[in-house]
Amino acid sequence: MEPVLFYGVPQGCSFGSIVALEWLGQPYRLARINMPEDMQSDLYARFNPVRETPVLLLENGLSLSESAAILSNIAARAPDRLGYPAGSVEHERLNQMLAFLNTTFFAAFSPLWAAYEMAENPPVQRVLRDQGRALVAKAHAQLDAMLEGRDWLVGSRRSVADAYLSGLARWAQYHKAVDQAAYPNLSRLLRKLDSDPAVIFARAIEAGEQPQGSGSFRGHVTLEELLPKLAA
Numbered sequence: 001m002e003p004v005l006f007y008g009v010p011q012g013c014s015f016g017s018i019v020a021l022e023w024l025g026q027p028y029r030l031a032r033i034n035m036p037e038d039m040q041s042d043l044y045a046r047f048n049p050v051r052e053t054p055v056l057l058l059e060n061g062l063s064l065s066e067s068a069a070i071l072s073n074i075a076a077r078a079p080d081r082l083g084y085p086a087g088s089v090e091h092e093r094l095n096q097m098l099a100f101l102n103t104t105f106f107a108a109f110s111p112l113w114a115a116y117e118m119a120e121n122p123p124v125q126r127v128l129r130d131q132g133r134a135l136v137a138k139a140h141a142q143l144d145a146m147l148e149g150r151d152w153l154v155g156s157r158r159s160v161a162d163a164y165l166s167g168l169a170r171w172a173q174y175h176k177a178v179d180q181a182a183y184p185n186l187s188r189l190l191r192k193l194d195s196d197p198a199v200i201f202a203r204a205i206e207a208g209e210q211p212q213g214s215g216s217f218r219g220h221v222t223l224e225e226l227l228p229k230l231a232a
Protein backbone atom coordinates (compact mmCIF):
# COMPACT_ATOMS: atom_id res chain seq x y z
CA MET A 1 0.00 0.00 0.00
CA GLU A 2 1.00 3.66 -0.50
CA PRO A 3 2.43 5.52 2.52
CA VAL A 4 -0.30 6.66 4.91
CA LEU A 5 -0.05 9.90 6.87
CA PHE A 6 -1.93 10.09 10.16
CA TYR A 7 -2.88 13.75 10.52
CA GLY A 8 -4.33 15.39 13.62
CA VAL A 9 -7.25 17.81 13.80
CA PRO A 10 -7.74 20.53 14.76
CA GLN A 11 -4.65 22.56 13.81
CA GLY A 12 -2.17 19.67 13.69
CA CYS A 13 1.53 20.17 13.05
CA SER A 14 0.91 17.29 10.60
CA PHE A 15 -0.44 19.95 8.20
CA GLY A 16 3.06 20.48 6.79
CA SER A 17 3.45 16.77 6.05
CA ILE A 18 0.21 16.84 4.02
CA VAL A 19 1.61 19.80 2.06
CA ALA A 20 4.92 17.96 1.51
CA LEU A 21 3.09 14.84 0.25
CA GLU A 22 1.09 16.97 -2.19
CA TRP A 23 4.29 18.60 -3.45
CA LEU A 24 5.87 15.16 -3.78
CA GLY A 25 3.14 14.12 -6.20
CA GLN A 26 3.39 10.37 -5.48
CA PRO A 27 0.41 8.26 -4.35
CA TYR A 28 -0.43 8.49 -0.63
CA ARG A 29 -3.35 8.01 1.73
CA LEU A 30 -4.48 9.79 4.88
CA ALA A 31 -5.86 8.67 8.25
CA ARG A 32 -7.77 11.35 10.17
CA ILE A 33 -7.09 11.52 13.92
CA ASN A 34 -9.26 13.62 16.22
CA MET A 35 -7.00 15.04 18.92
CA PRO A 36 -6.76 14.09 21.68
CA GLU A 37 -9.55 11.50 21.88
CA ASP A 38 -8.57 9.15 19.01
CA MET A 39 -5.03 8.92 20.42
CA GLN A 40 -6.13 7.44 23.71
CA SER A 41 -7.07 4.06 22.23
CA ASP A 42 -4.91 0.94 22.51
CA LEU A 43 -5.19 0.73 18.74
CA TYR A 44 -3.53 4.13 18.25
CA ALA A 45 -0.73 3.18 20.65
CA ARG A 46 0.11 0.24 18.38
CA PHE A 47 1.11 2.78 15.71
CA ASN A 48 2.59 5.39 18.04
CA PRO A 49 3.00 4.70 21.77
CA VAL A 50 3.79 8.42 22.23
CA ARG A 51 0.15 9.09 21.21
CA GLU A 52 0.90 12.05 18.96
CA THR A 53 0.49 12.96 15.31
CA PRO A 54 1.91 12.94 12.70
CA VAL A 55 2.72 9.33 11.88
CA LEU A 56 3.75 8.09 8.45
CA LEU A 57 3.04 4.40 7.91
CA LEU A 58 5.57 3.34 5.30
CA GLU A 59 5.16 0.83 2.48
CA ASN A 60 7.18 -1.74 4.48
CA GLY A 61 4.89 -1.45 7.52
CA LEU A 62 7.24 0.74 9.57
CA SER A 63 5.35 3.30 11.62
CA LEU A 64 7.40 6.51 11.60
CA SER A 65 6.60 9.31 14.05
CA GLU A 66 8.17 12.77 14.54
CA SER A 67 7.70 15.48 11.91
CA ALA A 68 11.43 15.88 11.28
CA ALA A 69 11.83 12.16 10.50
CA ILE A 70 8.68 12.10 8.37
CA LEU A 71 9.66 15.20 6.39
CA SER A 72 13.17 13.81 5.86
CA ASN A 73 11.62 10.60 4.57
CA ILE A 74 9.46 12.58 2.13
CA ALA A 75 12.44 14.74 1.06
CA ALA A 76 14.51 11.63 0.36
CA ARG A 77 11.86 10.52 -2.15
CA ALA A 78 12.61 13.63 -4.25
CA PRO A 79 16.05 14.99 -3.26
CA ASP A 80 16.13 17.10 -6.43
CA ARG A 81 12.79 18.81 -5.67
CA LEU A 82 11.92 18.71 -1.95
CA GLY A 83 15.25 17.91 -0.29
CA TYR A 84 18.92 18.01 -1.25
CA PRO A 85 21.50 15.28 -1.94
CA ALA A 86 23.33 14.00 1.15
CA GLY A 87 26.71 15.70 1.50
CA SER A 88 25.59 18.99 -0.07
CA VAL A 89 25.63 22.27 1.86
CA GLU A 90 21.86 22.59 1.34
CA HIS A 91 21.30 19.14 2.85
CA GLU A 92 23.03 20.28 6.06
CA ARG A 93 21.06 23.54 6.00
CA LEU A 94 17.80 21.63 5.54
CA ASN A 95 18.54 19.48 8.60
CA GLN A 96 19.44 22.62 10.52
CA MET A 97 16.21 24.38 9.49
CA LEU A 98 14.01 21.35 10.29
CA ALA A 99 15.63 21.19 13.73
CA PHE A 100 15.05 24.92 14.32
CA LEU A 101 11.40 24.66 13.28
CA ASN A 102 10.83 21.47 15.26
CA THR A 103 12.40 22.79 18.46
CA THR A 104 12.64 26.60 18.82
CA PHE A 105 9.75 27.62 16.54
CA PHE A 106 7.34 24.84 17.58
CA ALA A 107 8.21 25.11 21.27
CA ALA A 108 7.54 28.86 21.30
CA PHE A 109 3.83 28.04 21.01
CA SER A 110 3.81 25.56 23.92
CA PRO A 111 2.71 28.08 26.61
CA LEU A 112 -0.11 29.26 24.30
CA TRP A 113 -1.33 25.70 23.75
CA ALA A 114 -1.09 25.02 27.49
CA ALA A 115 -3.25 28.12 28.23
CA TYR A 116 -5.71 27.07 25.53
CA GLU A 117 -6.10 23.48 26.74
CA MET A 118 -6.15 23.98 30.53
CA ALA A 119 -9.21 24.39 32.74
CA GLU A 120 -10.29 28.02 33.24
CA ASN A 121 -7.67 29.78 35.40
CA PRO A 122 -7.32 33.41 34.21
CA PRO A 123 -4.20 34.47 36.19
CA VAL A 124 -2.21 31.40 35.13
CA GLN A 125 -3.50 31.65 31.55
CA ARG A 126 -2.44 35.32 31.42
CA VAL A 127 1.13 34.42 32.45
CA LEU A 128 1.28 31.58 29.92
CA ARG A 129 -0.07 33.79 27.13
CA ASP A 130 2.42 36.56 27.87
CA GLN A 131 5.26 34.06 27.92
CA GLY A 132 4.06 32.40 24.70
CA ARG A 133 3.70 35.72 22.85
CA ALA A 134 7.24 36.74 23.83
CA LEU A 135 8.67 33.38 22.68
CA VAL A 136 6.70 33.45 19.41
CA ALA A 137 7.88 37.01 18.71
CA LYS A 138 11.49 35.97 19.35
CA ALA A 139 11.23 32.90 17.09
CA HIS A 140 9.61 35.03 14.35
CA ALA A 141 12.45 37.57 14.58
CA GLN A 142 15.05 34.77 14.37
CA LEU A 143 13.39 33.23 11.32
CA ASP A 144 12.95 36.64 9.70
CA ALA A 145 16.70 37.26 10.09
CA MET A 146 17.52 33.85 8.57
CA LEU A 147 15.29 34.72 5.59
CA GLU A 148 17.08 37.98 4.78
CA GLY A 149 17.70 38.04 1.00
CA ARG A 150 16.12 34.60 0.50
CA ASP A 151 12.92 33.46 -1.21
CA TRP A 152 12.72 30.08 0.57
CA LEU A 153 13.94 28.67 3.86
CA VAL A 154 16.71 26.57 2.30
CA GLY A 155 18.43 26.98 -1.08
CA SER A 156 16.78 28.70 -4.01
CA ARG A 157 13.58 26.63 -4.20
CA ARG A 158 10.93 25.23 -1.92
CA SER A 159 11.67 22.21 0.28
CA VAL A 160 9.97 20.19 3.01
CA ALA A 161 11.04 22.93 5.46
CA ASP A 162 8.69 25.43 3.78
CA ALA A 163 5.90 22.84 3.87
CA TYR A 164 6.46 22.35 7.61
CA LEU A 165 6.50 26.10 8.23
CA SER A 166 3.11 26.49 6.51
CA GLY A 167 1.53 24.36 9.24
CA LEU A 168 3.31 25.90 12.23
CA ALA A 169 3.15 29.59 11.30
CA ARG A 170 -0.65 29.64 11.13
CA TRP A 171 -0.67 29.09 14.92
CA ALA A 172 0.49 32.71 15.34
CA GLN A 173 -2.81 33.87 13.86
CA TYR A 174 -4.85 31.18 15.66
CA HIS A 175 -3.52 32.41 19.03
CA LYS A 176 -3.33 36.08 17.95
CA ALA A 177 0.26 35.88 19.21
CA VAL A 178 2.05 38.37 16.92
CA ASP A 179 1.39 40.56 13.92
CA GLN A 180 3.26 38.61 11.25
CA ALA A 181 3.36 41.71 9.01
CA ALA A 182 6.05 43.03 11.38
CA TYR A 183 8.41 40.35 10.00
CA PRO A 184 8.71 41.32 6.29
CA ASN A 185 10.91 38.44 5.07
CA LEU A 186 8.81 35.86 6.85
CA SER A 187 5.50 37.42 5.79
CA ARG A 188 6.59 37.42 2.16
CA LEU A 189 7.18 33.66 2.35
CA LEU A 190 3.98 33.04 4.30
CA ARG A 191 1.90 34.95 1.73
CA LYS A 192 3.39 32.80 -1.03
CA LEU A 193 2.67 29.61 0.91
CA ASP A 194 -0.83 30.74 1.81
CA SER A 195 -1.91 30.71 -1.84
CA ASP A 196 -0.08 27.47 -2.71
CA PRO A 197 -2.49 24.80 -4.03
CA ALA A 198 -1.07 22.17 -1.62
CA VAL A 199 -1.64 24.47 1.37
CA ILE A 200 -5.19 25.17 0.18
CA PHE A 201 -5.66 21.40 -0.20
CA ALA A 202 -4.37 20.67 3.34
CA ARG A 203 -6.66 23.34 4.78
CA ALA A 204 -9.65 21.77 3.04
CA ILE A 205 -8.66 18.27 4.25
CA GLU A 206 -8.47 19.50 7.85
CA ALA A 207 -11.88 21.16 7.39
CA GLY A 208 -13.34 17.76 6.41
CA GLU A 209 -13.93 18.70 2.76
CA GLN A 210 -13.12 16.60 -0.28
CA PRO A 211 -10.67 18.69 -2.28
CA GLN A 212 -9.22 17.70 -5.65
CA GLY A 213 -5.54 18.26 -4.88
CA SER A 214 -2.64 17.22 -7.11
CA GLY A 215 -4.25 13.86 -7.87
CA SER A 216 -1.84 11.84 -5.70
CA PHE A 217 -4.17 11.59 -2.71
CA ARG A 218 -5.82 8.14 -2.85
CA GLY A 219 -8.35 8.61 -0.05
CA HIS A 220 -8.76 8.11 3.68
CA VAL A 221 -8.22 4.83 5.54
CA THR A 222 -9.06 3.80 9.10
CA LEU A 223 -6.67 2.53 11.75
CA GLU A 224 -8.56 -0.78 11.79
CA GLU A 225 -7.85 -1.21 8.07
CA LEU A 226 -4.19 -0.34 8.61
CA LEU A 227 -3.46 -2.65 11.56
CA PRO A 228 -2.71 -5.71 9.36
CA LYS A 229 -0.15 -3.57 7.44
CA LEU A 230 1.82 -2.66 10.57
CA ALA A 231 5.19 -4.39 10.84
CA ALA A 232 5.76 -6.31 14.09
Ligand SMILES: N[C@@H](CCC(=O)N[C@@H](CS)C(=O)NCC(=O)O)C(=O)O
Nearest residue numbers: 008012013035036052053054066067
Ligand atom coordinates in the same frame (compact mmCIF):
# COMPACT_ATOMS: atom_id res chain seq x y z
N1 LIG B 1 7.88 16.03 18.46
C1 LIG B 1 6.65 15.73 17.79
C2 LIG B 1 5.53 16.52 18.43
C3 LIG B 1 4.22 16.14 17.84
C4 LIG B 1 3.06 16.83 18.55
O1 LIG B 1 3.22 17.48 19.58
N2 LIG B 1 1.88 16.63 17.99
C5 LIG B 1 0.70 17.21 18.58
C6 LIG B 1 -0.14 17.88 17.53
S1 LIG B 1 0.72 19.22 16.79
C7 LIG B 1 -0.09 16.09 19.22
O2 LIG B 1 -0.22 15.04 18.66
N3 LIG B 1 -0.60 16.33 20.43
C8 LIG B 1 -1.31 15.36 21.17
C9 LIG B 1 -2.55 15.87 21.78
O3 LIG B 1 -2.99 16.98 21.44
O4 LIG B 1 -3.11 15.15 22.58
C10 LIG B 1 6.75 16.07 16.30
O5 LIG B 1 7.43 17.06 15.98
O6 LIG B 1 6.20 15.35 15.47
